[in-house]
Amino acid sequence: xxxxxxxxxxxxxxxxxxxxxxxxxxxxxxxxxxxxxxxxxxxxxxxxxxxxxxxxxxxxxxxxxxxxxxxxxxxxxxxxxxxxxxxxxxxxxxxxxxxxxxxxxxxxxxxxxxxxxxxxxxxxxxxxxxxxxxxxxxxxxxxxxxxxxxxxxxxxxxxxxxxxxxxxxxxxxxxxxxxxxxxxxxxxxxxxxxxxxxxxxxxxxxxxxxxxxxxxxxxxxxxxxxxxxxxxxxxxxxxxxxxxxxxxxxxxxxxxxxxxxxxxxxxxxxx
Amino acid sequence: xxxxxxxxxxxxxxxxxxxxxxxxxxxxxxxxxxxxxxxxxxxxxxxxxxxxxxxxxxxxxxxxxxxxxxxxxxxxxxxxxxxxxxxxxxxxxxxxxxxxxxxxxxxxxxxxxxxxxxxxxxxxxxxxxxxxxxxxxxxxxxxxxxxxxxxxxxxxxxxxxxxxxxxxxxxxxxxxxxxxxxxxxxxxxxxxxxxxxxxxxxxxxxxxxxxxxxxxxxxxxxxxxxxxxxxxxxxxxxxxxxxxxxxxxxxxxxxxxxxxxxxxxxxxxxxxxxxxxxxxxxxxxxxxxxxxxxxxxxxxxxxxxxxxxxxxxxxxxxxxxxxxxxxxxxxxxxxxxxxxxxxxxxxxxxxxxxxxxxxxxxxxxxxxxxxxxxxxxxxxxxxxxxxxxxxxxxxxxxxxxxxxxxxxxxxxxxxxxxxxxxxxxxxxxxxxxxxxxxxxxxxxxxxxxxxxxxxxxxxxxxxxxxxxxxxxxxxxxxxxxxxxxxxxxxxxxxxxxxxxxxx
Numbered sequence: 001x002x003x004x005x006x007x008x009x010x011x012x013x014x015x016x017x018x019x020x021x022x023x024x025x026x027x028x029x030x031x032x033x034x035x036x037x038x039x040x041x042x043x044x045x046x047x048x049x050x051x052x053x054x055x056x057x058x059x060x061x062x063x064x065x066x067x068x069x070x071x072x073x074x075x076x077x078x079x080x081x082x083x084x085x086x087x088x089x090x091x092x093x094x095x096x097x098x099x100x101x102x103x104x105x106x107x108x109x110x111x112x113x114x115x116x117x118x119x120x121x122x123x124x125x126x127x128x129x130x131x132x133x134x135x136x137x138x139x140x141x142x143x144x145x146x147x148x149x150x151x152x153x154x155x156x157x158x159x160x161x162x163x164x165x166x167x168x169x170x171x172x173x174x175x176x177x178x179x180x181x182x183x184x185x186x187x188x189x190x191x192x193x194x195x196x197x198x199x200x201x202x203x204x205x206x207x208x209x210x211x212x213x214x215x216x217x218x219x220x221x222x223x224x225x226x227x228x229x230x231x232x233x234x235x236x237x238x239x240x241x242x243x244x245x246x247x248x249x250x251x252x253x254x255x256x257x258x259x260x261x262x263x264x265x266x267x268x269x270x271x
Numbered sequence: 272x273x274x275x276x277x278x279x280x281x282x283x284x285x286x287x288x289x290x291x292x293x294x295x296x297x298x299x300x301x302x303x304x305x306x307x308x309x310x311x312x313x314x315x316x317x318x319x320x321x322x323x324x325x326x327x328x329x330x331x332x333x334x335x336x337x338x339x340x341x342x343x344x345x346x347x348x349x350x351x352x353x354x355x356x357x358x359x360x361x362x363x364x365x366x367x368x369x370x371x372x373x374x375x376x377x378x379x380x381x382x383x384x385x386x387x388x389x390x391x392x393x394x395x396x397x398x399x400x401x402x403x404x405x406x407x408x409x410x411x412x413x414x415x416x417x418x419x420x421x422x423x424x425x426x427x428x429x430x431x432x433x434x435x436x437x438x439x440x441x442x443x444x445x446x447x448x449x450x451x452x453x454x455x456x457x458x459x460x461x462x463x464x465x466x467x468x469x470x471x472x473x474x475x476x477x478x479x480x481x482x483x484x485x486x487x488x489x490x491x492x493x494x495x496x497x498x499x500x501x502x503x504x505x506x507x508x509x510x511x512x513x514x515x516x517x518x519x520x521x522x523x524x525x526x527x528x529x530x531x532x533x534x535x536x537x538x539x540x541x542x543x544x545x546x547x548x549x550x551x552x553x554x555x556x557x558x559x560x561x562x563x564x565x566x567x568x569x570x571x572x573x574x575x576x577x578x579x580x581x582x583x584x585x586x587x588x589x590x591x592x593x594x595x596x597x598x599x600x601x602x603x604x605x606x607x608x609x610x611x612x613x614x615x616x617x618x619x620x621x622x623x624x625x626x627x628x629x630x631x632x633x634x635x636x637x638x639x640x641x642x643x644x645x646x647x648x649x650x651x652x653x654x655x656x657x658x659x660x661x662x663x664x665x666x667x668x669x670x671x672x673x674x675x676x677x678x679x680x681x682x683x684x685x686x687x688x689x690x691x692x693x694x695x696x697x698x699x700x701x702x703x704x705x706x707x708x709x710x711x712x713x714x715x716x717x718x719x720x721x722x723x724x725x726x727x728x729x730x731x732x733x734x735x736x737x738x739x740x741x742x743x744x745x746x747x748x749x750x751x752x753x754x755x756x757x758x759x760x761x762x763x764x765x766x767x768x769x770x771x772x773x774x
Contacts (some may be wrong), residue, residue, distance in 0.1 A: 010353075032645070033573070033577065033641075033642060033645045033646075035576050035577040035642075036576075038576075038577065047705060052523070052577070052638075052643065053576075053577050053638075053641065053645075054324070059769045126657075127657075127658060208657055213655075213656050213657070213658065214640075214641045215641065215644065215645065215654050217657070227501070227502045228501045228502055228505060228521040228524055229523050229525055231505075231524070231527060232523075232526075232527065
């Protein structure tokens, strides 16, 4: 196992742990205002200090991790659930009108600047976590469709697929039984990367006020709220900023490490 | 044809030009000029520049008393003084006002301002198809008569003690029929400043009017810059790109300006009653018990400290505390969450209430809303926060009346009269209050008026129409050398005529 895989797994699980623990325990009620105690720097009572309403930043970061992960995870899930079958179908019917339709549709979605469209979608549907998920999810579909099709196309040329065809299996069954397991590691790696991009997109949307709505904490909105206070309470911006960096860095390292680890060619070369 | 003479001539010309430069350089070098231009930032850009056809405060901030003047005008302390009217006489029964106009007043396009223009302006404002945002100001006018070019007689249907005050509003300024067509993009008034240039999305420039009828202002040009983002506002101020920020959007940054000798901070009061507007027609808020519970659930001081960093005065009714007629009624809706929860239970809502809280962009609403929502949650009212832009707020809340709760600052001066309009967005329909306003409008005796205003304040406070939060502070930030700025905001205005730079 590579060092980047270990570090990535460590950082990612740290964030995941914080999110999971927040369901049962946070040091303070994340939504409880305590205005006399506002803007306190990090201390023994409040590990990450308090925000401009006197809320405990540590609790908010924990629950914020939950928001980020939930939004990014579901968005990647949408992308996979729709993108992978589309990619498999396009590869199975290579060159047909179906392939054309799917791939040109992909190009169309790719052609739009994703965050701007996400802002448009949330502005039309209304701000909120659910709409943020939909907006981010839509842009994950072509990513998975394309990568699945690419990998599947080369598999369709291989001999074991030919054997399966000779034995009379249909295209749908071959895709499900033979192609999908062989592109799974690629999808896991891409999923990790998309997951980190999803975290960033969620932070971006909530920064402009279109993500999860108050009182649900979200890292992006914490950053936005902290902007005017940076000069006298820098921890308000630094802490959610660091949380985003740690999460995205962790997921990217994890993705890189997983690719190296799962790729049979590199594994053979190492052995 | 090339000739030696040409070169000689050129040299000669060059030499004389150089000596002119030298002379002018020494002139400027020895003389010290006081700075005569200023850059003033405000948060919102006006949609257009006609104060008589829109409610947008940003219009008045730019044009009021600078470009356009009314018969009377507000001063920085809230007093009403003569404007274009030099003097007036009021008939004994209080229904006929005879205004004597200043002589020799011209509009910026050179046409003279006379009684015909006054009649035109007021008739336009009160006409059936008028787009005026404050038509109620002119409702009592029965007829306007031009006596001679400098005398106008206005007859009211009944006495109105507020009439001179009403005429001081930006909505009542005098415009000319000759220039009315393009007023929105090229405002032509009688003021001490003429309209210069409007760079959409960036700034508006005004220039001194050399033909102004009154005293010449100290400033030659003034630029209004529009900076909506609080972070950008802070950066621009710190970098000294702007000289004045009319109403600084981030109260949390004021201590830094106060500590910096380059700047001065002017903390005053606005006419903005910041309220938790409640939809009085929407169940369960049609029940006075629920509204009272709402009022007791709110901790005003926490909102002022948390959202406004301590700037703001608690209010218990829809009235400005700096007004002499103000009655302190905050005790009637003192913070008492236990009582609030009990009242909700008594009203049959022991299981709590679900509602919406629409929040427009300013920080008093967004931050204040988060605090209000948390406080309401403690007594069992779940208010779903919906952040909206102003356009959306006007559409759904103000026009559509599709809301449970919202937070907004009512910045018009002396606007308690809105409670007499049953179709106003919070839909308070009380015949008692409407009758009280009718009596008030026909009363001219100052003492009796004060008494009636007190009664009006008590009535809406007893009916718990809205949650009354605080009076919005005016937080002006300026470079240390700027003089003559309004500390308070009796109306939306940035009065350039009084502003100057100290040496």
